[in-house]
Amino acid sequence: MPRKHLWLVACAVVLVWWSVPPGSGQVQVSDRARRVHDNAFVFDAHVHVVNRQFYHGGDMGQRVDDGQFDLVRAKEGGLDAMFFSLFVTEQYYPARLETKQVLRLMDAAYDQLAKNKDKIEVALNASDIDRIAAAGRMAAFMDLEGGFDLDGDLAVLRDLYRLGLRSFQLPAHNWANNFADSCCAPAKWHGLNERGRAVIREANRLGMVINISHASDETMAQALDVSADPIVATHHGLRSFNNIPRTMSDELLKKLAAKGGVIGFQIGNEFHNVKVFNWRTARAGKPFWDTTAIGRKEAGMTIEEVDALAAPAFPMIGVAAPDDIRLTPYEWLAVVDRAVELVGEDHVMLGSDFDGGPTLPRGMRDVRDLPILTEAMLKRGWSEERIRKFLGGNLLRVVRQVTGKKKLEKP
Ligand SMILES: [Zn+2]
DSSP: OOOHHHHHHHHHHHHHHHOHHHHHHHHOHHHHHHHHHHOOOEEEEEESSSHHHHOOOOOSSOOOOSSOHHHHHHHHHTEEEEEEEEEOOOGGGGTTOOOHHHHHHHHHHHHHHTTTTTTEEEESHHHHHHHHHHHHOEEEEEESSSOOTTTHHHHHHHHHHHTTTTEESSSBBBBBBBBBTTTOOOOOOSSSSHHHHHHHHHHHHHOOEEEOTBBBBHHHHHHHHHHSSSSEEEEEBBBTSSSEEEESHHHHHHHHHHHHHHHEOOSSSTOHOOOHHHHHHHTTOTTTTTTTSHHHHHHHHHHHHHHHHGGGGGHHHOOOOGGGGGGOOOHHHHHHHHHHHHHGGGGGGEEBBBOOOOOTTTTOOOOGGHHHHHHHHHHHTTTTTHHHHIIIHHHHHHHHHHSSSOOOOOO
16 A cells, blocks of 8 residues: 555544544443442442333343343343332323232232342342342342322331332322322422322331432422432433423432432433434324323223233333434433532432333443443543442432331331
């Protein structure tokens, strides 16, 4: 090759190298990132579990080649503990089958946990999490996505606590319930009513973690005023990146942090990236949180008929948005950096939402690829201490604070 051509090739190589932002696409996890990740306690604030097996059978301890989560891939991704999130979808609400569905999912959860005793164990408090992690197993902190009871009956809440439930959402996912407004349905109470405030006080007394993801702005603000304990938003985004009702304003984030709480960042694009949000909304003809079509049909259904209706959505994975509009892991972390600028590094955490439908950052396949995030955090200049706080330390602090108090006597 003539010299001139060699020079051109060299220029082209430099240009290509320049145009690839750090953390894009094919991320190689360095030895350092692997070491930092493996040494960190990784506690994910929101993983969708069990719904898949509830509807379609199977064992969460077996590797499957679809969806974003199973215990084998979770181990490869370095996961140590998780909010073990059971999801009561909106279809169960019109016929008031939601509490029965919670009970069925909790039964399915204990069945899956019994099948996988060597890998995972239920944790009722932070000391359990410490003990289980020290034994090399994963800790499952039982959490509910969706309504435990649309009326917020305190007796039902106490019974679910006795069954091991330790965290729940105030609103009924994207649906209006009879005590707290949701982000994504018309306001009924302008936040919380008296029952909603009683639910919060009872959760405080029992030592249950309150989750305000899916709550309306008014609900979030009032819950933060009423609660004696820190509150979490398990899987969220910032409104400054995507102005939708499901994200959090700077003002509310500051209020959450002032209370000692933590915001979890959903690992998808939809909450943080207007391009993917618009792409998805245009194709679906509605935003992802819209549940207005649910109602009349479901009101007359048996629970088995509702099961058949709900089943095809599981496992929930993201949409096939083109790579060129997806965030890289490095860009995804810019959202977390913005929150750190606003409230500091003690109030941010991972709330992946695996198997709950996130469209993952470019180059990430599923829970196996969590170390890619650590690689990108190092590239952004995060200290190892900040990485440890984000990956689990901050959430464990809140769980310790909330569950460490006197609890109900064991039955
Ligand atoms: Zn959710």
